[in-house]
Amino acid sequence: MHLSNVPLKTLLNTRLRSVGRLFALMVLAVTTGHAVAAEPVAEAPLVIGQRVVHVFRAPLGAYTPAERAEGARQRILKAMESSGEGWTSIKRTEQGVAVDLDGKPMFIVLPGDARKLADESPDDLANAASRKLQQVWREAQERSDPRATASAAMRVMVAAVVLLLALTVIVKIVRWMHGIIIARLADRVHRLPGAGGGSRMAALLIGLASRGCLAAGWLLALTVVFLFLVYSLDQFAHTRSISEGLSQSLTNLLVQVMSSVAGAVPGLFIAAIIFLVAWSVTQVSSAIFSQIGDGRLKVGMLDAHTAPATRRIVNGSLWLFALAMAYPYLPGSHTEAFKGLSVMVGLMVSIGASGLIGQMASGIMLVYTRALSLGDYVRIQEAEGTVTELGLLVTRLRTGMGEEVALPNALVLANLTRNFSRSRPGAGFILDTTITIGYDAPWRQVHAMLLEAAHAIPEIARDSEPYVVQTALSDFYVAYKLVVYAGADKPAARARVTSDLHASIQDVFNRNGVQIMSPHYYLDPAKPKTVAEADWYAPPATAPLKKSE
Numbered sequence: 001m002h003l004s005n006v007p008l009k010t011l012l013n014t015r016l017r018s019v020g021r022l023f024a025l026m027v028l029a030v031t032t033g034h035a036v037a038a039e040p041v042a043e044a045p046l047v048i049g050q051r052v053v054h055v056f057r058a059p060l061g062a063y064t065p066a067e068r069a070e071g072a073r074q075r076i077l078k079a080m081e082s083s084g085e086g087w088t089s090i091k092r093t094e095q096g097v098a099v100d101l102d103g104k105p106m107f108i109v110l111p112g113d114a115r116k117l118a119d120e121s122p123d124d125l126a127n128a129a130s131r132k133l134q135q136v137w138r139e140a141q142e143r144s145d146p147r148a149t150a151s152a153a154m155r156v157m158v159a160a161v162v163l164l165l166a167l168t169v170i171v172k173i174v175r176w177m178h179g180i181i182i183a184r185l186a187d188r189v190h191r192l193p194g195a196g197g198g199s200r201m202a203a204l205l206i207g208l209a210s211r212g213c214l215a216a217g218w219l220l221a222l223t224v225v226f227l228f229l230v231y232s233l234d235q236f237a238h239t240r241s242i243s244e245g246l247s248q249s250l251t252n253l254l255v256q257v258m259s260s261v262a263g264a265v266p267g268l269f270i271a272a273i274i275f276l277v278a279w280s281v282t283q284v285s286s287a288i289f290s291q292i293g294d295g296r297l298k299v300g301m302l303d304a305h306t307a308p309a310t311r312r313i314v315n316g317s318l319w320l321f322a323l324a325m326a327y328p329y330l331p332g333s334h335t336e337a338f339k340g341l342s343v344m345v346g347l348m349v350s351i352g353a354s355g356l357i358g359q360m361a362s363g364i365m366l367v368y369t370r371a372l373s374l375g376d377y378v379r380i381q382e383a384e385g386t387v388t389e390l391g392l393l394v395t396r397l398r399t400g401m402g403e404e405v406a407l408p409n410a411l412v413l414a415n416l417t418r419n420f421s422r423s424r425p426g427a428g429f430i431l432d433t434t435i436t437i438g439y440d441a442p443w444r445q446v447h448a449m450l451l452e453a454a455h456a457i458p459e460i461a462r463d464s465e466p467y468v469v470q471t472a473l474s475d476f477y478v479a480y481k482l483v484v485y486a487g488a489d490k491p492a493a494r495a496r497v498t499s500d501l502h503a504s505i506q507d508v509f510n511r512n513g514v515q516i517m518s519p520h521y522y523l524d525p526a527k528p529k530t531v532a533e534a535d536w537y538a539p540p541a542t543a544p545l546k547k548s549e
Contacts, residue, residue, distance in 0.1 A: 044069035046107070048076055048136045049143075050241045054129040058112020060095065072107035076133070079104060086137035088130040090123075097126035101133060139237035152235035163228045167221055174217030178210065185209050226250070260331065267329035274329075278322030282315045289314075309367040312392060355410075362409035363392040371417060377429035377494060379418040380407060386491040400495030428461060428487040431498060435505065436477040436517045443470065443478065449512055450482045453504040459497045461485045477517040507536070 044056045044065035054072075056065035063071070084102040091098050096110040109129065114120040142148045186206055226246075233243035289311035291297040293304045302310060332338045366372055367390055376387045378397070383405040385397035395412050397405040420430040437446050447468045454466040464485035472479035482505075486497045509516055510531040537543040 042066070046072050046076075048073060048133075049139055049237070051132060051136055051139075053132045053136060054099075054107065054109065054113070054125065056107075056113060057115075058110045060108065060110060068107065075104075075106050076101065076136070079106065080137060080140045084137075086134060086141070088134045088137075090126040090130050097122045099126055099129050099133060101137065106133065139240065142237040149236070155235050156232045159228055159231055163224060166224050170217060170221050170224065174213060174220075178213040181209050181213060182206060264331035267331060271326035271329040274322050274326040278318050282318050285314050285318070286311060306367055309364060309390070309392070313364070359393045359409050362413040363390070363395075365413060366390065366395065366409060372412070372419070373421075375489065376419055376421040378420065380412055381415055383407060386494065388491075398491035400491035400493070428485055428489070429494060430483065431460075431486050431494075431501065432481055432483045433498075433501060433505070434471065434479055434481045436474065436479050437514065438477050438517050441514050443480075445512070445514070446478075446480055449508045449514065450480060450505065453508040454482060454484045454501065456504045456508075457484075457486075457497060457500050459486050459488050459493070460501075461487050506531075510536070 046053045046069045056068045060068055079101050087102055089100045096108045098105045098108045109122045109126040111122050114122050114125055230243050230246050233239040289307045292302050293307040327333055372387050374387055383397055385399040388398045389396040394406045450468050451466055454460055466484040469481045471481045488494045488497050511533055513530050515528045515530055
C-alpha cells in the first residue's frame with residue numbers, strides 16, 4: 001500500500017499513537033529504573049542446619065530471592081524426612097543450573113546469583129551448593145541417629161582423658177625445664193665478673209627466664225585446650241559448624257599475622273638501619289666529648305666542664321631524630337589506633353613532663369653558667385658537701401659523713417649557693433667557722449687563739465694565711481669568724497678537717513681560760529665555763545703519747 005492512497009487523518013492518528021506508546025515506554029523505563037535503584041533486591045541465604053548452602057541474589061519470575069530461599073528450604077527439609085541415600089547432582093536447564101537431591105530438583109542457580117566482580121559462575125556455585133547440600137544431609141542423618149551421638153560422646157570422653165594427661169605432662173616438663181634453666185643461668189651469671197648473688201642484673205635475668213618458662217607452659221597448655229575444644233565440637237553434628245568456624249578463624253589469624261610480619265620486615269629493616277646509623281654517630285660523638293672532657297681536645301667553647309652535659313644533649317637529639325625518621329617504617333604506624341596512641345602518649349608526656357623539662361633546663365643553665373663544677377665544696381640551703389654529680393635532673397652532694405644529698409636542679413638554681421672552692425685553683429676549699437666571745441675577752445687575744453687553733457691542723461694550707469673577721473657586735477658578745485683554706489679534696493677528708501678545727505678551737509680556748517659564749521648568753525656564771533687542761537683526757541678518753549716516748 002502506498003502512502004498516497006492513505007487518508008491524511010488516518011496517518012496522523014497512527015503517528016500520534018506511536019509517539020504516545022514511545023513516551024509511555026520511556027516513563028515506564030525511568031520509573032522502573034528509579035524503583036530498582038531505590039529498592040535493590042536483598043540477598044537471601046539458604047541456611048540448613050547452621051550451614052549456608054547457597055545465597056540467592058536474583059529473582060526467578062515473580063519469586064523474590066527470599067521466596068526462592070524459603071521454597072528451597074522447605075523442599076530440602078521434606079526430602080530429608082523421606083528415605084534416600086543423599087546423592088546430589090547438578091544439571092543445566094534453560095533458566096540456569098539445577099541442584100538435585102536423590103534425583104529431585106531442590107533449587108536452581110541463576111546467572112544473577114553469581115557475582116561477576118568475584119569471578120563467580122553459575123556452575124561453580126552449583127557445584128559448591130551440591131557439596132554443601134550433601135554434607136547437610138549427612139549431618140541431618142547423624143543428628144537423628146542416637147548411636148552416632150553416643151559414639152561422639154565416647155570419643156570426647158577419651159579426648160578429655162588425653163587432655164588431662166597432656167596437661168599433666170606439660171606441667172611436669174615446664175617445672176623440669178624451669179629448674180634446669182634457672183639453675184644453669186644462675187650458675188653462669190654468678191660466674192660473671194662483678195655479678196654476685198645479690199646483683200640486680202642477675203636477679204633480672206633469672207626473673208625473665210623464670211617468667212619465660214611459665215609463659216611458654218601457659219601457651220602450650222592453652223594450645224592443647226583449644227585443640228581439644230575444636231575436636232570435641234567437631235564430633236557432634238549440631239556443633240560441627242562452630243568447630244569449623246574456630247579452625248577457620250585461627251587459620252585466618254595466623255595467616256594475617258604471618259602476612260603482617262612479612263609486610264613489616266622491609267620497614268623493620270630500614271628502621272634498624274636508621275637506629276644503627278644513629279648508634280654509630282652517638283658512639284663517635286661520645287668519643288669526641290670524652291677527649292674534650294679529658295682535656296686532649298679543644299673545640300670552641302667546649303671544655304671538660306661542659307662536655308658531659310653537651311654530650312647528653314647531642315646524643316639525646318640524635319636519638320630523637322632517629323626515632324622521628326624511623327617512625328613511618330614501624331609496623332602499624334599508619335593505622336588509626338597507632339596514631340591515636342601516639343597522640344595520647346604525646347599529650348600525657350606534654351602534661352606530665354612540664355616539671356621534668358624545667359629541671360632539665362635548670363641543669364643546663366647550671367652547667368653552662370659554670371655555677372657549679374664537679375669537686376666543688378658548696379653549701380645550698382642546709383646541705384653542705386662536695387659536688388659529685390651534675391645531672392640534667394638533680395645535683396648530688398657528698399657530705400663526707402656517709403650521706404649523699406640529691407637536690408633538684410630547679411631548687412639549686414632558685415636558691416643561694418655558697419661555693420667554697422673558687423677562691424684559688426686546686427682541689428682545696430675555704431672553711432669558715434663562727435664563735436661568739438664576751439666583751440670581757442680582749443679581741444686581740446681572741447684573734448690570736450683562733451689563728452693558733454688553725455695552725456694546729458696539718459691539712460690547713462700554710463701558703464694561705466688564716467684570718468679572723470669580726471662579723472657582729474651583739475648585745476652580750478662579739479661574733480668572730482675564722483677563715484682558713486684547707487687542702488683536702490675528698491668529702492670525708494673535708495668533714496674531718498672541719499671537725500678537727502672545731503676541736504682545736506675548744507682546746508686553745510680552754511687552755512687560755514676564755515669562755516665561748518655560743519649560742520646563747522643570759523648572765524655571767526659564778527665560774528667561767530672552761531675545761532682545765534688536766535681534765536682534757538678524762539676517762540674514757542686516752543691521752544696521746546708524747547714524741548719522746
